[in-house]
């Protein structure tokens with residue numbers, strides 16, 4: 043039955059945790075289809091990254107390791123994936139959904155004339171094929187979908203699949219030579235704006251504190267939302283309203299068109315609860331809302347709601363947590 | 366320069382999505398439809414480039430039924446010069462749309478394509494990347510700043526990624542997909558609507574384009590996702606801390 047290729051994601055060599063959920067999906071699916079899974083890591087100086095992938099039950103850890111693959115450019119990454127899939131026999135290529143994988147996987151899929159499903163949250167097996175669940179319409183609709191073709195591309199939502207558990211057998215590592223022919227050279231990478239260090243990424247954190255339009259400026263955001271996040275050792279996020287007004291960078295936006303998060307604890311600070319925002323937080327274990335409007339829609343989905351002014355409630359909460 | 370801008374007809378983001386009782390689809394009766402918000406942003410960017418650099422040929426294209434003419438008219442009223450409807454009643458997916466757009470691209474030979482990063486109905490976020498692959502040209506996705514450089518042979522773009530802003534310079538022609546911070550689209554004006562009436566709007570049957578574009582994805586069933594129940598109100602910050610510690614046990 044169909045073998046699976048998992049595309050690992052890393053940031054300058056540091057493996058993204060979501061990759062373990064993609065491997066979890068692969069392990070689960072391979073078990074029902076009697077197949078095996080490989081994991082492919084693409085980049086430069088990937089030795090330790092490849093090493094860190096060996097304990098997860100893959101048949102092989104494949105490494106495309108070359109200096110020109112250092113930057114996250116879609117043309118080159120898709121070219122590598124295309125070559126690997128052509129050389130080996132895979133039925134599924136999968137990665138955890140992120141801006142990185144959403145940039146490269148559709149490109150690779152089209153190079154191989156394969157269909158693709160984004161943001162898969164469920165998989166089951168029928169007699170002769172797989173049936174998937176994915177969300178559409180800003181999380182308002184859960185669709186049961188099939189994808190025709192011998193080769194399927196998928197991104198999965200990390201929160202929907204349990205991360206694979208490390209075992210004691212180590213998978214062999216195999217270096218993949220660069221594909222023959224000229225390397226694509228369609229774009230030049232100009233670097234990344236340095237991220238404010240210190241806080242975890244909202245997609246990986248156990249606690250996420252998000253601010254909404256109630257927050258009036260960047261200093262208040264840092265003091266109130268940042269302060270509360272730090273007291274909880276969590277990440278910060280925001281609604282689009284704050285991104286639009288330039289108070290927070292887009293990389294903090296949570297929702298339909300931003301990041302999808304599923305922490306143990308999500309605190310919405312002065313966020314009304316628009317459907318597009320809820321699309322990004324619905325899988326959180328516990329949702330807390332602080333809003334001065336008792337009728338704000340966020341209260342309809344919050345486990346704990348506090349009707350209060352965030353400018354007084356949040357500092358108080360932060361202080362109590364620090365005690 | 367010529368810029369191709371695809372526009373998708375989608376339920377307005379402010380309408381409440383209701384499912385048909387039998388789970389065969391989303392209710393469309395009485396639903397307001399709009400230009401996919403990210404496509405409106407893409408078109409706005411094309412119009413701003415024209416305002417900055419001088420006259421351009423901006424062509425909007427939509428794939429779908431006759432109803433999509435409404436969205437193409439909005440595109441013309443915003444300021445596009447010409448509209449093209451590729452008429453089909455078939456259910457499509459991103460790969461099928463990308464194949465159709467590739468044929469439109471060959472026919473129109475634009476200098477680049479500006480399109481939305483994601484359609485807010487299927488939330489796929491695939492078509493632009495697939496189109497770039499099919500055409501063998503470069504891509505810059507999730508773009509929040511765009512500048513044409515080196516005698517307009519390249520586009521220097523800022524991309525919104527999970528880890529922050531990335532900078533990339535892509536050779537033209539290329540596919541550029543718009544993120545929300547690229548701009549705020551203009552409203553359609555009355556003079557714009559009047560002018561749009563005289564602008565060319567061509568309709569072409571999908572068959573006439575000569576592409577075999579069959580969707581690989583089939584939606585078997587639509588349902589509402591499990592809903593979260595409203596929890597309890599807590600009267601004070603102290604009560605909240607107590608609940609989080611002793612009931613939910615998350616801190």
Ligand SMILES: Cc1cc2nc3c(=O)[nH]c(=O)nc-3n(C[C@H](O)[C@H](O)[C@H](O)COP(=O)(O)OP(=O)(O)OC[C@H]3O[C@@H](n4cnc5c(N)ncnc54)[C@H](O)[C@@H]3O)c2cc1C
Nearest residue numbers: 254255256281282283297298299312314319334335351352
């Ligand atoms: C295509 C599209 C995609 C979108 N994608 C996203 C997305 O991914 N993520 C996203 O978040 N949004 C998205 N949106 C926007 C979304 O529709 C809402 O506009 C946005 O989420 C509102 O943000 P907000 O809740 O912070 O602001 P508002 O809706 O203005 O709510 C502010 C809340 O703060 C409360 N408040 C004000 N002052 C105080 C105070 N002092 N103390 C306590 N409470 C106070 C108010 O009662 C109110 O409930 C999208 C929209 C569109 C059209």
Ligand SMILES: Nc1ncnc2c1ncn2[C@@H]1O[C@H](COP(=O)(O)O)[C@@H](O)[C@H]1O
Nearest residue numbers: 371372428480481483484489490491492
């Ligand atoms: N039927 C269509 N007609 C025109 N453009 C489309 C159509 N479907 C998708 N697109 C374009 O592809 C982008 C991404 O769509 P998707 O991959 O479905 O999320 C949209 O923002 C549109 O620009």
